[in-house]
Amino acid sequence: MLFDINRRYPRAYVHRHKLHTRTAPFKAVGQSEIVMLVGMIDSLVEGEAQIHPQKITIANPSGGCRLEFALKPVYSKPPHITADNFFSSDAMMDWLGGKGYGMTATCARDRILKEIKPYTHHTKVDATHPRCKAMRYENPVVAIKQCKAENNNKKAYTKTFVSFQSTGGTNIIGVNNLLSVKLYVGQKERGRKKDGSKRVYGIEQNEARELYLGHYYGLDNADHMIKNTGNRYITWKYWHAPYLHAQSLGIIAAYDMYIECCEGGLDASWAVDVKKRMSFSQFRIKLSEQMLGYNPVNNLYPGDKTFRISTKTHKARRKSDEDERVGLGPSAEGVTMDHYKAALESGRICSTLDEIRKHFAGVYADKGNNQLACEACGKKTIWRCGLCAKAMCTTRNRAWSGGTCIFTFHSHEFFGLSRSDRAELEGKDLRGWTPPNTYVMSKNARKINRWKRELADMNENNNGA
Numbered sequence: 001m002l003f004d005i006n007r008r009y010p011r012a013y014v015h016r017h018k019l020h021t022r023t024a025p026f027k028a029v030g031q032s033e034i035v036m037l038v039g040m041i042d043s044l045v046e047g048e049a050q051i052h053p054q055k056i057t058i059a060n061p062s063g064g065c066r067l068e069f070a071l072k073p074v075y076s077k078p079p080h081i082t083a084d085n086f087f088s089s090d091a092m093m094d095w096l097g098g099k100g101y102g103m104t105a106t107c108a109r110d111r112i113l114k115e116i117k118p119y120t121h122h123t124k125v126d127a128t129h130p131r132c133k134a135m136r137y138e139n140p141v142v143a144i145k146q147c148k149a150e151n152n153n154k155k156a157y158t159k160t161f162v163s164f165q166s167t168g169g170t171n172i173i174g175v176n177n178l179l180s181v182k183l184y185v186g187q188k189e190r191g192r193k194k195d196g197s198k199r200v201y202g203i204e205q206n207e208a209r210e211l212y213l214g215h216y217y218g219l220d221n222a223d224h225m226i227k228n229t230g231n232r233y234i235t236w237k238y239w240h241a242p243y244l245h246a247q248s249l250g251i252i253a254a255y256d257m258y259i260e261c262c263e264g265g266l267d268a269s270w271a272v273d274v275k276k277r278m279s280f281s282q283f284r285i286k287l288s289e290q291m292l293g294y295n296p297v298n299n300l301y302p303g304d305k306t307f308r309i310s311t312k313t314h315k316a317r318r319k320s321d322e323d324e325r326v327g328l329g330p331s332a333e334g335v336t337m338d339h340y341k342a343a344l345e346s347g348r349i350c351s352t353l354d355e356i357r358k359h360f361a362g363v364y365a366d367k368g369n370n371q372l373a374c375e376a377c378g379k380k381t382i383w384r385c386g387l388c389a390k391a392m393c394t395t396r397n398r399a400w401s402g403g404t405c406i407f408t409f410h411s412h413e414f415f416g417l418s419r420s421d422r423a424e425l426e427g428k429d430l431r432g433w434t435p436p437n438t439y440v441m442s443k444n445a446r447k448i449n450r451w452k453r454e455l456a457d458m459n460e461n462n463n464g465a
Contacts, residue, residue, distance in 0.1 A: 012040035082215035097157025102176035120163035162208035335416035362386030376405035413445035
């Protein structure tokens, strides 16, 4: 799996099994997986995306159709990859360098080139020996090889090999990764200042080691965050483990999206001060609350309509996929401008006499005398608007009311206040709805008038352009 270093976004993933095709010289498991991962990354690099286009096909859980998504370029140039010795070799460095990629990885003692192995520190050291407790501040051994470009299929690249003259046989191999290598002392901190356990000390450091640790820690952090999600349970069904792992990856990626939005780089209005942002623990609790409070009857996500709670709901009260396409799904923000524009397009809101006349012509009395609450006043009525399929009063105490409720429901100023709007647009329980008073209606009218002006300005700008 490949992660972004500054964000926990998984960019490529390969499932480990024995059915993958391996091509020479990359017969080893780790190296063949790198080849497959880089093939996926090629489609995310600008310029390479046209040469190596890639699309993802996902089965729609709510039906038999399949959804296809084209991957968009993410990287302006081939990225730098950091891995451990399971994925590294000299042949892998040649292949990545020729493609223009960079890589830094630890090198196992059995994979060191025989030409430079006598000059490297590759022997295994007994960790219990007193010498291991002391650092030998000596410059590391560095080997460099520059390779020329070959036609248009292989780019020029520089391979590096760094061997530490310290107490451990750690060696770092890389390509297109280092500008210089020298010895210096790095500062480390451990403990807490509050309880007096904080300590500061120096360690042997160089550019190769700092580059490796400075990038590889992102994967360590991701592993730690996956563990902290607590998204696990005991089961004999082994296939649940990869599913829960994928869910955990989705949670940490969602948290990084939240942090990215709070930084204000995407939209300045989303910026949130660092001290006011949710921690990862608070974010998980918020997700849990939203998950437990969500009702599949809302039909906001693929597969919701196949839940039992949705299938046993009467068809007339179910949320359809058409409602989602026109933007009439419930919103956490309540009634939005998108809802208003969708209502204008669907014909629910009338602006002319001809439009309201069509709704009046479609009003009929329910033959089954099935009384429902009026959308505007809440009183029981048998009258329906055939175009909207909503209950609306036409009489008051058995006398003609002049169609007041019909006019009110189809007006601009009343949009978002009707009985069905509470459930369809706000996602709230109908039992808590009450007919709006004069103050609420006037306040809502001011909001609708503001949306009217904004839409008029947008149309004017589009026409002017």
